Amino acid sequence: MRGPSPPKTARENPLSSSARPSHPKVGITEVARHAGVSPGTVSNVLNRPERVASATRRRVEAAIAELDYVRNSSGSSLRSGRSSSVGLLVLDVTNPFFTEVSRGVEDEAVTQGLAVVLLNSAEARDRQRRNIRLLAEQRAAGAVVMPVDDDLSDLLWLRRQGTAWVALDRGDVGEDVGCSVSVDNLAGGLIAGRHLIGLGHEQVTFLAGPFSIEQVRQRHEGLRTAFAEAGMDPGGAVRVVERPLLNPEQGEQAVDAVLAGGPRQRPSAVLCANDQLALGLMKGLGRRGLRVPDDLSVMGYDDVDFADLIHPGLTTVAQPKYRLGRAAMRLLNSELDHPEHHVHERILFTPELVVRGSTAVHRTG
């Protein structure tokens, strides 16, 4: 695709002005010749240094340095059948929640010398599919995946291709299918609901993302449970507004729907499926001249960085984002290291309530 110079004419590349011209083709064999050993030995120096006598090892390392050899990972993963990079398939790079998770994944991956490639599904099924295909073509060692919906068929296909994965933030994948690490969304909805009920709210709206996402469903269910638990009828007390995506724009556009309804059903508090939605909603409310929390209490979910930075601070349900990513990658590592006697595992974190300024007691009347 690139032909660095007119094919047959091995003309000197004008770019390599500084430093040694760095012979265009330095492979393992060239290094071997230069060090007076066989290619196999060089390979050993690279991959199992302990098996080679320290004298020759030093000689090889010197040659590597002198020739400025850089390993060709295509060759290596072609021969070994697997590449040494793992995919991180994320729902939305734009969402701070995911970027935080990715930090955890990266930190854990480097300890194993694995490279992380970050891929973005943008909450779209076909993009997820494209990315999964990409991972298969690259023969990725493994992947950490946040599935876009309940249909795991593409992921099963990926595993059949020989690429292991662990599901993140999706607790409902059976343990016969794969590992998963997630946060208890039922519990999250529950503590959110209890918090609002404790403040005297009797009519709340759940501003939801698509119900095709399991997290959304469970947070909703938890919220309803809280009301049932308090002896109130969830059917009457919690209304749902569903949006197709979980971003701020959607939150802002939802204002009308949230405020709609007769004075009787008008909510005194809103629980958003997401901090992003909450942020947009608060902006929309501000536009309408409504004050948070005086006119309406607002809760988010995730506790992303900016939840603490806006005014009023966003009351929200915190998820251990960094640890989530770390745990997922650790699980993946253990599966890669011992594929034969690996049994899928499910890790469940517990969310925590973080109270800030965006929720207040319901002033009746």
Add this chain to the structure above:
Amino acid sequence: MRGPSPPKTARENPLSSSARPSHPKVGITEVARHAGVSPGTVSNVLNRPERVASATRRRVEAAIAELDYVRNSSGSSLRSGRSSSVGLLVLDVTNPFFTEVSRGVEDEAVTQGLAVVLLNSAEARDRQRRNIRLLAEQRAAGAVVMPVDDDLSDLLWLRRQGTAWVALDRGDVGEDVGCSVSVDNLAGGLIAGRHLIGLGHEQVTFLAGPFSIEQVRQRHEGLRTAFAEAGMDPGGAVRVVERPLLNPEQGEQAVDAVLAGGPRQRPSAVLCANDQLALGLMKGLGRRGLRVPDDLSVMGYDDVDFADLIHPGLTTVAQPKYRLGRAAMRLLNSELDHPEHHVHERILFTPELVVRGSTAVHRTG
């Protein structure tokens, strides 16, 4: 590294329960046999479909579908010397500015069938170096890079290895070195300064990131120019507070330094090098009981999503983030397509002032 099963024993993999067992090894040759053609023809179907008769093409495509063949990109890039993925080397995945840019890059890359792998420097030189090495080992086709500082030696090395790149948001790379696309930071600082001066501010603080970053230096310079232009002494009017990183935490921690100084030098407005810094600063000010913009005007830089979502809205200098990414990738594409008669190019966008609620006229007295 992975040994799918005890070496010699080709035992049936218990995982492939559903669907066809999908013979573990389907390569281009297997497809060829199945379609009754030569491997070369299959390769042509994959890469230059127009050169193969439609009858045989259909036959091959059927075989591909039936065998569930998935191309092995290791083999392909080993043979061709280049992989078909490009790197996007970003300063900080956490910063919404970069995620927006990445969307532009991705959208443009898919039009050329290139896969984008996102790599994170975390504003750290050694991580940038690791990532550059990774790109070299993978023989990446190219890269879009936001350099962490002025030292471009690693990037020059990368190009010597045969991987082209274009610099993003770093206008000072010479056109003898590589393409670049950036936003005019001098102009940005200038319009920011004019805005503040127009509001009557005479004493402002520039809350800066590390001055090793070119953008920071230039925005500062633009700000000073605005004052000089207005007949005021920049040396007296603009004070600088420098922070080592460009994130919200740093902004919050800078409150003391910003407010420090006798009543005479106490600023009535702050220009932040970054929206992230501005956000943190505003939070810190809130903690101190100071109101924005009543007690202090605050400006950001970038116009990330949330600048419009917080209260008060953040007055800021908008950069065309998405177009930035798109332009960079387009430049890279053109270099990859015609490496021989390519001449490096420099694209400079113009920033725009976005006035929101965080700046107000200076109430003297």
Add this chain to the structure above:
DNA sequence: CACCTGGGTTGAAACGTGTCAACGAAAACG
């Protein structure tokens, strides 16, 4: 001294693909 042992090293054989000269057949031409 003959024999074994085992750590170091070698050489050749894959891995799956792209490329390219060569070739056959059919079509266009004189």
Add this chain to the structure above:
DNA sequence: CGTTTTCGTTGACACGTTTCAACCCAGGTG
């Protein structure tokens, strides 16, 4: 009808690495 051109297809080879049986040799054992 013979000759050239065009279009499709073929095989074999090369890319850079890992792997593995074979081998060498020094040191220990009987």
